[in-house]
Amino acid sequence: MDDWLSDSIMVTRGVAGGAMGATHHLSEELQGTFHYTIGPYSDPVLSIAPGDRVVVDTRDAFDGAIQTEADMPSDRLTMPFVNPQNGPILVQGAEIGDAIAVHIESMAPRGDDPHGACAMIPEFGALTGTSLTATLNEPLPETVRVVKVDHEWVYWSDRVTLPYRPHIGTLSTSPQIDSINSLTPDSHGGNMDLPDMGPGSITYLPVRSPGARLFIGDAHACQGDGELCGTAVEYQSTTTIHVDLIKGWTLDWPRLENEEVIMAIGSARPLEDATRIAYRTLILWMEAEYGYDRWDAYMMLSQCGRVRLGNFVDPKYTVGAAISKSYLED
Numbered sequence: 001m002d003d004w005l006s007d008s009i010m011v012t013r014g015v016a017g018g019a020m021g022a023t024h025h026l027s028e029e030l031q032g033t034f035h036y037t038i039g040p041y042s043d044p045v046l047s048i049a050p051g052d053r054v055v056v057d058t059r060d061a062f063d064g065a066i067q068t069e070a071d072m073p074s075d076r077l078t079m080p081f082v083n084p085q086n087g088p089i090l091v092q093g094a095e096i097g098d099a100i101a102v103h104i105e106s107m108a109p110r111g112d113d114p115h116g117a118c119a120m121i122p123e124f125g126a127l128t129g130t131s132l133t134a135t136l137n138e139p140l141p142e143t144v145r146v147v148k149v150d151h152e153w154v155y156w157s158d159r160v161t162l163p164y165r166p167h168i169g170t171l172s173t174s175p176q177i178d179s180i181n182s183l184t185p186d187s188h189g190g191n192m193d194l195p196d197m198g199p200g201s202i203t204y205l206p207v208r209s210p211g212a213r214l215f216i217g218d219a220h221a222c223q224g225d226g227e228l229c230g231t232a233v234e235y236q237s238t239t240t241i242h243v244d245l246i247k248g249w250t251l252d253w254p255r256l257e258n259e260e261v262i263m264a265i266g267s268a269r270p271l272e273d274a275t276r277i278a279y280r281t282l283i284l285w286m287e288a289e290y291g292y293d294r295w296d297a298y299m300m301l302s303q304c305g306r307v308r309l310g311n312f313v314d315p316k317y318t319v320g321a322a323i324s325k326s327y328l329e330d
Contacts, residue, residue, distance in 0.1 A: 039179025
């Protein structure tokens with residue numbers, strides 16, 4: 001185990017305490033029906049104990065419908081049936097008011113000819129009119145880029161090769177009563193598209209339904225801050241996660257940690273409200289668990305706080321507010 005993991009919230013407060021339990025394979029065959037909503041009403045596909053590992057075969061956000069650059073989204077996609085999710089996975093012993101920890105161990109391209117796709121979709125993206133940002137301008141041109149992907153690189157063009165920096169776009173527990181489409185992030189998690197949520201990170205999600213009901217999908221081979229055109233390099237993956245349960249840790253919003261930072265995550269419109277949620281949650285976290293005076297934390301974050309933009313193209317925008325762990329040490 002990496003040194004930082006032994007000191008993580010997951011290991012120090014989790015039921016399993018860092019121990020590795022059974023390994024499960026959530027294959028496409030076992031998953032059967034993929035989900036386009038996140039909620040308490042779908043049938044679980046797997047039940048795991050705290051500390052178990054799950055190897056998840058995710059589909060790409062287009063559900064495999066875009067394979068060539070001639071496959072136009074307007075012809076191949078049926079909205080809102082995009083962003084298919086694996087799950088729900090039940091975590092044994094998870095009760096309302098607890099939290100689950102999801103350590104992403106690894107993400108690998110899946111398939112005989114691994115590739116990803118990025119698309120400009122009509123009325124979707126940050127720099128075009130949408131149904132929520134209504135304009136009389138014509139939509140931007142519909143364009144598809146299909147690129148090869150391996151464990152090191154994303155082969156964007158003859159001119160540019162991008163580093164393979166994968167992350168999970170959608171990670172979520174179930175809301176208590178609502179069923180929310182898989183494109184929308186909120187306080188349960190959802191389609192946050194936060195580049196930090198990749199291998200080497202632990203995401204903490206609130207339990208609002210018995211068993212937590214974990215959903216996961218929307219793997220990205222790489223993505224810039226904001227997911228500007230509306231899609232990353234969307235690809236099918238084999239993603240391995242280690243899951244634990246933290247009893248009695250009640251979260252209002254998702255949180256994340258990695259070797260360097262702790263991060264609070266907020267999702268809202270407008271973008272400044274998402275930022276406010278994230279920073280407020282971080283300040284209250286520093287006050288409750290790291291011995292900071294609230295107003296000292298507020299002023300100090302003005303000097304050393306970090307902001308990460310998840311997406312600002314979806315029905316709600318996502319922001320992560322972080323602080324270096326070096327400032328949390330005694």
